[in-house]
Amino acid sequence: MTVSPASSLTAEPRSCPAMLISAPASGQGKTTVTAALAYYHRQQGRRVRVFKTGPDFIDPQILVYACGQPVYQLDLWMMGEAHCRELLYRAAGEADLILIEGVMGLFDGESSSADLAQALAVPVAAVIDAQGMAQTFAAVAYGLANYRPGLQFSGVIANKVGSAGHAKMLQEALPADMSLLAAMSRDEAVGLPSRHLGLLQADEIGDLDARLLRAAELLNSFIPCLLPESVNFAAISTDPPPxxxxxxxxxxxxxxxxxxxxxxxxxxxxxxxxxxxxxxxxxxxxxxxxxxxxxxxxxxxxxxxxxxxxxxxxxxxxxxxxxxxxxxxxxxxxxxxxxxxxxxxxxxxxxxxxxxxxxxxxxxxxxxxxxxxxxxxxxxxxxxxxxxxxxxxxxxxxxxxxxxxxxxxxxxxxxxxxxxxxxxxxxxxxxxxxxxxxxxxxxx
CATH class of the missing domain: 3.40.50.880 (Class I glutamine amidotransferase (GATase) domain)
Structure with missing residues (x-):
């Protein structure tokens, strides 16, 4: 694709709160948390744009349902960095909030979620399934935050937390400079069902609205901590196709x-x-x-x-x-x-x-x-x-x-x-x- 300078009318960078939601592995709850946040902010009247890292078709269906807008993929190798930047620049011009769901674990793949976050200067929040974990939760979080120098790491979201005492234990174990952004309680009414290629399609989950509503309720008290910082997206455009x-x-x-x-x-x-x-x-x-x-x-x-x-x-x-x-x-x-x-x-x-x-x-x-x-x-x-x-x-x-x-x-x-x-x-x-x-x- 050919990159051309943005027109003089759109040459200024666009600023929009943005966050990439990742995890140490698949199955930690990235889609649930991303969809719940999108659903919550949409219910509050905010314009939310959501993207999915990597070549995925099923998760975006859930995310489309949650945010009410088309969901596009972002992948540095398959699409090219310029195209990724252009999609985000356009979204920043019409959204109050941008959420990017990661793929697999934060550093997995030749074009990983971490690669994307670092290239686009978008801060990362990591979802960690905390079932059966105590202080080890902090070790995993510390590893994600420090494995690669220069990665902007906002904090962690504990998923499937057993109790208020469990959440307190997780928070106390974290380093002093790391935030526990949210502690999402374990709740069977929130999980998204799956099959061999991944989650069920949005149209197949008959109670999807109720699941997202419940997930949003579980995150409600943590919303002030989950509001991402603004990111400047540089003006860029690619030549239109013939x-x-x-x-x-x-x-x-x-x-x-x-x-x-x-x-x-x-x-x-x-x-x-x-x-x-x-x-x-x-x-x-x-x-x-x-x-x-x-x-x-x-x-x-x-x-x-x-x-x-x-x-x-x-x-x-x-x-x-x-x-x-x-x-x-x-x-x-x-x-x-x-x-x-x-x-x-x-x-x-x-x-x-x-x-x-x-x-x-x-x-x-x-x-x-x-x-x-x-x-x-x-x-x-x-x-x-x-x-x-x-x-x-x-x-x-x-x-x-x-x-x-x-x-x-x-x-x-x-x-x-x-x-x-x-x-x-x-x-x-x-x-x-x-x-x-x-x-x-x-x-x-």
């Missing part, structure tokens, strides 16, 4: 089976001139009138029979492809286009059949991590995260490069106007390349 999709209409799958999509990808397609219309492969009997189809990732394995039984939708996709119109599919959308998909119990169902091959869900993770994909038009970046094993007949036209030493490349497949892979690609990294996914009429 209008390569002007006049194009793209049908985007969006339902309980296909919901893993970056909001930034949709924004990018619209910025290139595309009109977006949404449809449901689960419920609709046909495609909307469109030039191209976008099948994002999701949970097709949880809806095998419904997808298999929707014969009109499968035929509509075949007719669309036969007409030379573009189809672009990622991960779950890719699996949907195969001959068949089987869940981890072994139940197999017929899918669309546009790509020769079959996939079977595994009980263990098959691939995870950041990837770089080199195509004819250049490089684009994204990530892979799936539990299925693929048996494909078609040879890939390219194989991605995994950034993790123990990761493996993902094949990128093309069949006529259809292009698909396990990868979740980030379109704003290379909009010109992404536009080609929706142009159609490719040769086999």
């Amino acid at each position: 209008r390569l999709l002007q006049g194009k209409r793209i049908a985007v799958a969006r339902d309980a089976a296909f919901s893993f999509i970056y909001q930034a990808n949709l924004d990018c397609l619209q910025a290139m001139g595309a009109e977006l219309v949404f449809f449901s492969p689960l419920l609709d009997s046909g495609l909307p009138e469109a030039d191209s189809v976008y099948l994002p990732g999701g949970y097709p394995e949880l809806h095998l029979q419904t997808l298999a039984d929707n014969l009109p939708m499968k035929q509509a996709l075949k007719d669309h492809h036969r007409a030379g119109k573009a189809i672009y599919a990622e991960c779950g959308g890719f699996l949907y286009l195969l001959d068949s998909l089987a869940d981890k119990e072994g139940y197999q169902a017929a899918m669309v059949g546009l790509l020769p091959g079959n996939a079977v869900m595994q009980t263990r993770l098959a691939n995870l991590g950041m990837h770089s994909l080199q195509l004819e038009q250049g490089e684009i970046r994204g990530h892979s995260f799936h539990f299925s094993k693929l048996d494909a007949v078609l040879e890939p036209i390219a194989v991605s490069t995994a950034q993790r030493s123990f990761g493996h490349g993902e094949g990128f497949f093309r069949k006529g106007s259809l292009q698909a892979s396990y990868l979740h690609l980030y379109f704003p990294y290379k909009p010109q390349l992404a536009a080609g996914f929706f142009s159609g009429l490719q040769s086999d």
